[in-house]
Amino acid sequence: MSSKDLEKFDKMKVAGKLAAKTLDFLTENIKPGITTNYINKLGYEFIRDNGGYSAPLFYRGFNKSLCTSLNNVVCHGIPVDKILNEGDIINVDVTAIVDKHHGDTSRMFCVGKTSIKAKNLVDVTYEAMMKAIKILKPGLKLGDIGYEIQSFVEEKGFSVVKDFCGHGISTTFHEQPNILHYGKKNTGTELRPGMTFTIEPMINEGNYEVKVLNDGWTAVTKDKSLSAQFEHTVGITENGYEIFTESVKGYYKPPYL
Numbered sequence: 001m002s003s004k005d006l007e008k009f010d011k012m013k014v015a016g017k018l019a020a021k022t023l024d025f026l027t028e029n030i031k032p033g034i035t036t037n038y039i040n041k042l043g044y045e046f047i048r049d050n051g052g053y054s055a056p057l058f059y060r061g062f063n064k065s066l067c068t069s070l071n072n073v074v075c076h077g078i079p080v081d082k083i084l085n086e087g088d089i090i091n092v093d094v095t096a097i098v099d100k101h102h103g104d105t106s107r108m109f110c111v112g113k114t115s116i117k118a119k120n121l122v123d124v125t126y127e128a129m130m131k132a133i134k135i136l137k138p139g140l141k142l143g144d145i146g147y148e149i150q151s152f153v154e155e156k157g158f159s160v161v162k163d164f165c166g167h168g169i170s171t172t173f174h175e176q177p178n179i180l181h182y183g184k185k186n187t188g189t190e191l192r193p194g195m196t197f198t199i200e201p202m203i204n205e206g207n208y209e210v211k212v213l214n215d216g217w218t219a220v221t222k223d224k225s226l227s228a229q230f231e232h233t234v235g236i237t238e239n240g241y242e243i244f245t246e247s248v249k250g251y252y253k254p255p256y257l
Helices: 003-027 036-049 116-134 142-155
Strands: 067-070 073-075 089-098 101-110 166-168 175-179 196-199 202-204 210-212 219-221 227-229 232-236 241-243
Touching (some): 003 089, 003 101, 003 196, 003 232, 003 241, 036 067, 089 227, 101 227, 116 196, 116 202, 142 175
Antiparallel strands (some): 067 073, 067 089, 073 219, 089 101, 101 232, 166 196, 202 227
């Protein structure tokens, strides 16, 4: 890797750590009775108070600091005065900018006690992301990432959302390449050292089809089934990968103890 790549990795680790620490901080606050707007307020203040800036705020007209995607919301849920109830599942998606570099990550949270089916969906979504991350290395093709996720998820009886994907990221929030969460082995662009991107599979309990609501952002499942998502920002090293957005407290998937 070049010295420029190493410098980029160092800066993205700082941004990624702040994004992960934000989710760690939010964990103890996500419970029945709070609103998604309250989650947004806490996230905004934590990032600001720790020397960063929330990338989603004013991005293409988005007016909140993070995304809160509840139950059948697939992604890009806008925080509002919606109250969390016992049994809900919610994805919180945070992107912090520090020194012009982005750290982008999301986690699922179970609000109180959830159904076995919801818990299974959350578990499978996390495992799918990690299965894809663990194969990363120079020379691997992008199609292998999608194949790893899709084959595992469909074997478990769930479906992979095809309308949204992971993306390259560094000093720009969204850049090439697109990281599809479905695909065929040995197809697509070859990974090389220095690449930085997100892997963020969105997995539905029912059909993979989604629709975007009139607000232009909120994507929901067409069949109103539950949806789950996890996301990490990663970098390709000379012989493998590095995760920039791992939890500082060791929180991986619910329940976060």
